[in-house]
Amino acid sequence: MNEITLANLMSPVAPTWCPGCGNFSILTALKQALVELKLNMEDVVIVFGIGCSGNTADFIKCYGLHALHGRGVANAIGIKLANHNQKVIMIGGDGDIYGEGFNHLVAACRGNHDLTTLVFNNHRYSLTTGQASPTSAKGTISKSTPQGLIENPIGALSTAISNGAGFVARAYAGKLKQMVDLIKEGILYEGFSLIDVQQPCPSFNKEQDYAWYQENVFDLAADYDPTNQGQALVTLLDQDKLGLGVLYRNDQRLAYHKEVPCLSAQSLIEQFPKEINLSKAIAEFV
Ligand SMILES: Cc1ncc(C[n+]2csc(CCOP(=O)(O)OP(=O)(O)O)c2C)c(N)n1
Numbered sequence: 001m002n003e004i005t006l007a008n009l010m011s012p013v014a015p016t017w018c019p020g021c022g023n024f025s026i027l028t029a030l031k032q033a034l035v036e037l038k039l040n041m042e043d044v045v046i047v048f049g050i051g052c053s054g055n056t057a058d059f060i061k062c063y064g065l066h067a068l069h070g071r072g073v074a075n076a077i078g079i080k081l082a083n084h085n086q087k088v089i090m091i092g093g094d095g096d097i098y099g100e101g102f103n104h105l106v107a108a109c110r111g112n113h114d115l116t117t118l119v120f121n122n123h124r125y126s127l128t129t130g131q132a133s134p135t136s137a138k139g140t141i142s143k144s145t146p147q148g149l150i151e152n153p154i155g156a157l158s159t160a161i162s163n164g165a166g167f168v169a170r171a172y173a174g175k176l177k178q179m180v181d182l183i184k185e186g187i188l189y190e191g192f193s194l195i196d197v198q199q200p201c202p203s204f205n206k207e208q209d210y211a212w213y214q215e216n217v218f219d220l221a222a223d224y225d226p227t228n229q230g231q232a233l234v235t236l237l238d239q240d241k242l243g244l245g246v247l248y249r250n251d252q253r254l255a256y257h258k259e260v261p262c263l264s265a266q267s268l269i270e271q272f273p274k275e276i277n278l279s280k281a282i283a284e285f286v
Contacts, residue, residue, distance in 0.1 A: 002041040004034045013058040020210075022173030022199025026120055027056055029176055030089075033183035039087060047076040049092025049101070051127045052201075053120035056091055070100025073108050076115045077256075084257050084267040087187055088115040095125040098134040098156045105156070105194075109165035112191040114255035118183065119156075119194070122201035123208055130204025137207075157196055158236045161229060161248045166191030166255075168232070168248040172217050173199040174210060178244060185246065191255045198242060220245035227251075 002008065009031050017023045034044060041062065048057035050069035057066045067075045076090040090097075097105055097119045108115065124142065125131040131144035134154040141148055160168050167189040171179040179197065186193035198217065200209050208216075220243045225231060232248040257263050272278065 004037075004039050004041055004044070006031055006035055008041060009034065009060055009062060011059050011061045015059045016055065017052060018201075018203045020200065020202040021052070022122065022197075022201070023052060023056065023120060025173045025176055026118070026179065026197050026199060027059060029171075029179035029183055030056075030091075030118070031060065032176075032180045033187065036180065037184055037187060043085060044087045044089065045079055047072045047079065047088065047090045049090070049096035051093040051096050051120075051125070052122075053091055053093040054096065055127070070096055070102075071104065072096065073101055073104040073115075073117060076117070077104075077108055077111070077113045080113060080115050081257055081260075081263060082268040084114075084263075089187065090115055090117045092117075092119065093126070093133070094119055094121040094123060094135040094156075095133040098154050099125075102134070102154075102156075106159065106163050108192050109160045109163040109194070111256040112164055112166050112253050114190055114192070114257060116183070116186040116189075116193045116195065118186075119196045120199055121196050122199045122205055123153075124201050124204045126201050126204050130201075140207075142204075155236065157194070157247060158233050160192075160194045161232050161236070164192075164253070165194050165248070166250045166253055167193035167246070169193070169195045169246045170242060170244050171195055171197045172213060172242070172244055173197055174213055175217075175244065178219075182246065189249070190258075191250070191253060217242045217244050219243070220247070 046064040048054040048066045049072040072090045072092050076088045080088045123135045125133050132140050132142040132149045139148045169182045171182045186195050226246040226249040
């Protein structure tokens, strides 16, 4: 057993993100959360999408998989079904998870699959240099929308809640302690946890800079009841500002792998026939 420390999460590769990118603090918060949870390196696997966010794969040393664009959640679901003992985390951008991979997100919500998805939401496709994404504001001028974006931003969190996600939260890259606490809570939650992390992109989203966020985020009220699904949906529909904290939490629903009869007692790897030499099979693929 190899307990997670900041030192053993340290990658030899330095981040290539732009100065001022919100990704730096999200990575710090994720590492801090893993350390505070006192997990072992062997028990955590992180699936990364494609994008500036997905490039986190190079900047944290852990077990993981760099998936195809939009397909990270599907891979994460498979890992969890194969090995229930793993804490499975999926990291990707708003383009990756709310755009190309949205159907997989909805599937994870509907099944309440036990994994934690962190969306690095900078409201742009940033690795490809700043096209409008599903969370860009209507009217956004970008390389792909030179005359202004016509569509409304996607209601990703309300879709997640109304489709069965058990834990939905919003964090902000400028509030480190709250981000650490929300990530920890999401990882400990047994079921699907979605944490939308609002983050400035200083290179390709000049409108939503740190000053904009200071004006446009607020902490959910102390008496906000996250178990009230209707209130969570109304809160999301009503808000023109971004409420931070746990928007919705359902402790009544079982995670997917606990409900599937052929998996609830033993995961796939536990059922794997001992006489088959898995190392040989893996060697053929690597
Ligand atoms: C299947 C596929 N479609 C499109 C691309 C091109 N592509 C690479 S990164 C990217 C944008 C990523 O944006 P987002 O997910 O918001 O992440 P960010 O870079 O903003 O962190 C796109 C469209 C790709 N690599 N693979």
